[in-house]
Amino acid sequence: MAKAKVKQRKDDKGRVLQKGESQRKLDGMYIYTYVNPYGKRCYAYSKDLFTLREKEQDLIRAQMDGLDYYVGGHATINMAFDRYMSTKYNLRATTRSNYIYMFDRFVRDGFGNKFLADIKYTDVKLFYYHLINEKNIAINTLDTIHTVLHPIFDMAVRDDIIIRKNPTDGVMAEIKRNSGKNKGIRHALTVEQQKAFIEAVKTFPEYYHWYPLFATLLGTGMRIGECTGLTWKDVDFKKRSISVNHAATYYTRNGVAGFAISQPKTEAGIRHIPMMDTVYDALKNEYDRQKRDGFCTFEFDGFSGFVFSNKLGSLHNPHCVNLAIKRIYEAYNAKEIIDAKREHREPVIIPHFSCHTLRHTFCSRLCESDMNVKVIQEIMGHKNVETTLDIYTEVNFNKKQDSLEELAKKMDFF
Numbered sequence: 001m002a003k004a005k006v007k008q009r010k011d012d013k014g015r016v017l018q019k020g021e022s023q024r025k026l027d028g029m030y031i032y033t034y035v036n037p038y039g040k041r042c043y044a045y046s047k048d049l050f051t052l053r054e055k056e057q058d059l060i061r062a063q064m065d066g067l068d069y070y071v072g073g074h075a076t077i078n079m080a081f082d083r084y085m086s087t088k089y090n091l092r093a094t095t096r097s098n099y100i101y102m103f104d105r106f107v108r109d110g111f112g113n114k115f116l117a118d119i120k121y122t123d124v125k126l127f128y129y130h131l132i133n134e135k136n137i138a139i140n141t142l143d144t145i146h147t148v149l150h151p152i153f154d155m156a157v158r159d160d161i162i163i164r165k166n167p168t169d170g171v172m173a174e175i176k177r178n179s180g181k182n183k184g185i186r187h188a189l190t191v192e193q194q195k196a197f198i199e200a201v202k203t204f205p206e207y208y209h210w211y212p213l214f215a216t217l218l219g220t221g222m223r224i225g226e227c228t229g230l231t232w233k234d235v236d237f238k239k240r241s242i243s244v245n246h247a248a249t250y251y252t253r254n255g256v257a258g259f260a261i262s263q264p265k266t267e268a269g270i271r272h273i274p275m276m277d278t279v280y281d282a283l284k285n286e287y288d289r290q291k292r293d294g295f296c297t298f299e300f301d302g303f304s305g306f307v308f309s310n311k312l313g314s315l316h317n318p319h320c321v322n323l324a325i326k327r328i329y330e331a332y333n334a335k336e337i338i339d340a341k342r343e344h345r346e347p348v349i350i351p352h353f354s355c356h357t358l359r360h361t362f363c364s365r366l367c368e369s370d371m372n373v374k375v376i377q378e379i380m381g382h383k384n385v386e387t388t389l390d391i392y393t394e395v396n397f398n399k400k401q402d403s404l405e406e407l408a409k410k411m412d413f414f
Helices: 049-071 077-087 093-106 121-133 139-159 171-179 191-203 205-220 224-228 277-293 318-342 355-368 373-380 385-410
Strands: 021-023 030-035 041-046 241-244 247-253 256-262 271-274
Touching: 021 049, 030 049, 041 049, 077 093, 077 139, 093 139, 093 247, 093 256, 121 139, 121 171, 139 171, 191 205, 191 318, 191 355, 205 224, 205 277, 205 318, 205 355, 224 247, 224 318, 224 355, 271 373, 318 355, 355 373, 355 385, 373 385
Parallel strands: none
Antiparallel strands: 021 030, 030 041, 241 271, 247 256
16 A cells, blocks of 8 residues: 655745744744754744755754764863753752752853863862852852752763763862861851841831741741742641741842742651741731731742732842841841940840841750750751751750859859
8 A cells, every 4th residue: 555645845935844844824934943952942033944944054063063072072061061951851940940040150151161171179179269268158058069060070970971080079078177167057046136136127117027027937947938938828827837838939040030939859848837926926917917908919830829028019039038137137236336335235246147047046946945856857847857956966065055154153163
């Protein structure tokens, strides 16, 4: 039986169109459809067929050049990163955005232009120290950058065509040793500093609108994205409980900023947090206010009814929250220094801190209350109990020091 002849597609001038080519009937525009190395469908346009086919050849050459450069050992770190990201099809959207953001901000424009094959252990070490000393980044931030760079070189080693050993191996361990055990560790606010900060939020009229958010952060220990992504459906006033089941993530890519909703990475992240009176009152008052003045109408990814929103009706992003924290403690410190001088006492100064410090502070308060470590782990949503124990150990050491100092005041041992 003869096979049916496949009908060839032609343009309006009768010319045969090749695979991927088409012509739009509306305006006669020629279109070439192709799939890029990341698996995304893309399009090239032209008003005439000849120019379109020139574009096709350019696209094919560009893809082949990228492969030839990589195989030939001429790949830069930037090229390797882009290749690595194209293989990570199962990365969570928020993780992918974070990887791209960290690489673009700290690596791409400088270190990223170097050839993979030329990078040695000392090059990586010098680059990391440059970030610490010149860019003033914290060890924790450097650790995140290392988490992005290390697998790129691992991929090159496994491909067995560029390098035989990963030059990033052991660099972070050495830097952490040289930087000191406690370098980069977040420290909680003291009870006095915590009270001073909340009092400042409540007392300064221009910052009072932040009170519900900061009271919730300090009274639940939620991560900033979990808190900014909180919806009224997650708040159960009858059971006095908050359900943590998602987080709002703010990302920027190629100058475009936006939000995304992410699910907790582990089961430990899904949890219920009991509301203490301070949190209950703050959220109940905020709910009543919104019931009177109007609820947040911002919607995305199928989520709506957000508890916290900015003056534009959108969600707070972490950077703006940190800026608000800085403005508040700077205003408080300026006033406190004057008040303390007038009252002939030492001022209670609030140190620089970020929104994540509020989570660490809440965890420290739980540890100070001698609550069961497993219960603290569940409330905090820590995947590993070691994370909880690290904070618990630090708090208990400080408590032991305070106890001995108090004892020394009461009893004359020497």
